[in-house]
Amino acid sequence: MCQVEEEYHGPLLREELPRQCVKCKEASAAVVIRAGDAYCRGCFKEYFIHKFRAMLGKNRLIFPGEKVLLAVSGGPSSCSMLSQVQEGLSQNAHKKLRFLPGIVYIDEGGAVGQSVEHRRRTVEELRAVFRATGFPFLMVPLEQVLDLPSSVVLSAPGAPEQEAGAYKAAVDHFLLSNGSSGVTAGQQQETPPPEVQEAHTHSLQRLLGSARTLTAREELLNILRQHLLVHTARSAGYSKLMLGDSCTRLAVKLLSSISLGRGAQLAHDTGFSDSRYGDTILVRPMRDYSAKEIAYYNRMFSVPSVFTAGLDTKTADKSSIQHLTESFVIKLQADFPSTVSTIYRTSEKLQSCKGSASAEGDRCLLCVCALDTAAGENASAFSATLISEQLSQTKSPGESRQAPEWTAPASQCCSIVGGELCGNRGGGCCSSAKASESPPLRSLLCYSCQLTIKDMSSEEVLPQYILSEAERRLRRSQLREEIRDFLLEDEADEG
Ligand SMILES: [Zn+2]
Ligand SMILES: [Zn+2]
Numbered sequence: 001m002c003q004v005e006e007e008y009h010g011p012l013l014r015e016e017l018p019r020q021c022v023k024c025k026e027a028s029a030a031v032v033i034r035a036g037d038a039y040c041r042g043c044f045k046e047y048f049i050h051k052f053r054a055m056l057g058k059n060r061l062i063f064p065g066e067k068v069l070l071a072v073s074g075g076p077s078s079c080s081m082l083s084q085v086q087e088g089l090s091q092n093a094h095k096k097l098r099f100l101p102g103i104v105y106i107d108e109g110g111a112v113g114q115s116v117e118h119r120r121r122t123v124e125e126l127r128a129v130f131r132a133t134g135f136p137f138l139m140v141p142l143e144q145v146l147d148l149p150s151s152v153v154l155s156a157p158g159a160p161e162q163e164a165g166a167y168k169a170a171v172d173h174f175l176l177s178n179g180s181s182g183v184t185a186g187q188q189q190e191t192p193p194p195e196v197q198e199a200h201t202h203s204l205q206r207l208l209g210s211a212r213t214l215t216a217r218e219e220l221l222n223i224l225r226q227h228l229l230v231h232t233a234r235s236a237g238y239s240k241l242m243l244g245d246s247c248t249r250l251a252v253k254l255l256s257s258i259s260l261g262r263g264a265q266l267a268h269d270t271g272f273s274d275s276r277y278g279d280t281i282l283v284r285p286m287r288d289y290s291a292k293e294i295a296y297y298n299r300m301f302s303v304p305s306v307f308t309a310g311l312d313t314k315t316a317d318k319s320s321i322q323h324l325t326e327s328f329v330i331k332l333q334a335d336f337p338s339t340v341s342t343i344y345r346t347s348e349k350l351q352s353c354k355g356s357a358s359a360e361g362d363r364c365l366l367c368v369c370a371l372d373t374a375a376g377e378n379a380s381a382f383s384a385t386l387i388s389e390q391l392s393q394t395k396s397p398g399e400s401r402q403a404p405e406w407t408a409p410a411s412q413c414c415s416i417v418g419g420e421l422c423g424n425r426g427g428g429c430c431s432s433a434k435a436s437e438s439p440p441l442r443s444l445l446c447y448s449c450q451l452t453i454k455d456m457s458s459e460e461v462l463p464q465y466i467l468s469e470a471e472r473r474l475r476r477s478q479l480r481e482e483i484r485d486f487l488l489e490d491e492a493d494e495g
Contacts, residue, residue: 023040023046030300049084052088052286053095061283063099063170064098067239068100068242069232069238070082070085070102070103071241072103072104072105072130072244074307076298076303077294079306080289082133083301083303086133104233105130105140106141106225108221108310109122112310113205129306138232140194142224145204145228145463146200146463152230153365153368153469158281203461207220215260215321216455217320219449223366240281240283241282242283242284243283248292250344254343255328257270267347271347272287276363277368290340364444366445369446373446373450
């Protein structure tokens with residue numbers, strides 16, 4: 001995760017600089033962003049700050065007085081986002097940002113096997129950075145993901161669609177009421193970070209370690225991190241969660257998502273706003289900045305960032321699909337400077353398909369996106385996988401063809417054993433099956449998350465909030481199936 005940014009820590013002025021700034025045509029140029037765009041220090045700062053406000057202004061999603069949680073990992077991009085929010089709040093009333101920011105940092109040291117001492121040092125370093133902003137902040141160890149409630153994987157009903165003009169009305173109202181007096185960014189309270197129990201760290205490591213590939217481990221970590229961020233935002237009353245993905249990061253994410261079978265979720269994964277959680281909207285205001293611009297800005301204006309190791313730090317390029325995609329994009333970008341922007345422009349044209357996931361059962365249990373598995377009848381990677389799975393499950397010619405595991409679980413099961421689906425689809429009477437057989441969790445997942453789970457040695461190490469929600473959904477679909485039988489009989493009677 002950190003490699004993208006690290007790439008640009010080299011000398012600031014690698015390119016040969018034209019003498020003058022293209023903007024003010026007076027001061028001497030200090031930075032070249034793209035070929036031909038040479039800015040002086042002052043104009044670069046103005047350009048950079050303007051871009052942030054323009055991104056928020058264009059999308060009109062964050063209302064005045066709204067509580068916005070900034071997810072800061074310590075990396076250059078999210079730290080730059082933090083400094084832009086600070087900058088925006090210090091502007092004069094006309095240009096001022098009007099939301100109430102808070103910061104959250106997820107300490108993932110346990111996931112990558114750092115010592116307690118190492119983690120404590122990183123947390124201390126970041127605490128100093130956060131304290132200096134005056135914003136309220138939360139330091140949350142990733143271990144807390146193990147204690148999340150099942151509600152985190154449900155899409156909560158969001159605020160009703162805002163009418164056109166609602167944004168302007170809200171701004172006007174805000175300016176009339178207290179806009180001139182300025183917004184205080186909330187009280188900064190110092191709450192000591194919760195103690196991490198060693199047993200929790202072990203459970204977390206066992207969970208991530210159960211993924212047999214780094215690709216699956218990274219996907220799993222992404223999912224867990226996002227759940228914890230959304231839960232933290234929800235429970236602290238923040239309705240927006242700001243993520244620091246740069247355009248370089250999003251270009252990598254776009255390509256790797258396609259490779260991972262997440263094509264249907266691309267608009268959510270890479271767009272400016274992501275409403276899959278309903279009440280908590282994820283926004284990516286840094287998506288117009290390249291990693292290079294961010295590195296220049298951070299260096300010129302002394303924006304502090306703290307290095308934190310990720311799962312793929314110091315691994316070979318081919319260690320995971322995500323890592324390989326990253327090194328591919330970065331290497332291509334070095335020779336073809338429009339690589340990232342070309343990929344990124346594609347993401348701007350993507351739109352999520354709406355309306356398909358109204359019920360909770362239509363959403364993936366892990367990534368909370370609309371299930372893409374129902375659309376798999378036509379030619380797709382998913383249907384191809386299913387066909388080959390089906391073929392490999394076909395036994396002797398005499399044996400009747402049985403539906404594989406991925407079909408609707410309830411229709412294949414003739415009874416409930418011990419309050420759970422017996423899980424025995426495909427071999428004889430299931431009332432004789434053992435109750436301990438695992439439920440077909442995979443039927444609740446999107447195509448890509450199914451691949452992730454397939455790479456895990458055991459589903460049972462998944463956190464309890466995921467397992468119990470899975471159980472609940474499976475039981476519900478079983479119930480729905482039973483009710484459907486009654487309804488059909490009624491219809492037949494009437495006929
Ligand atoms: Zn200038
Ligand atoms: Zn999914």
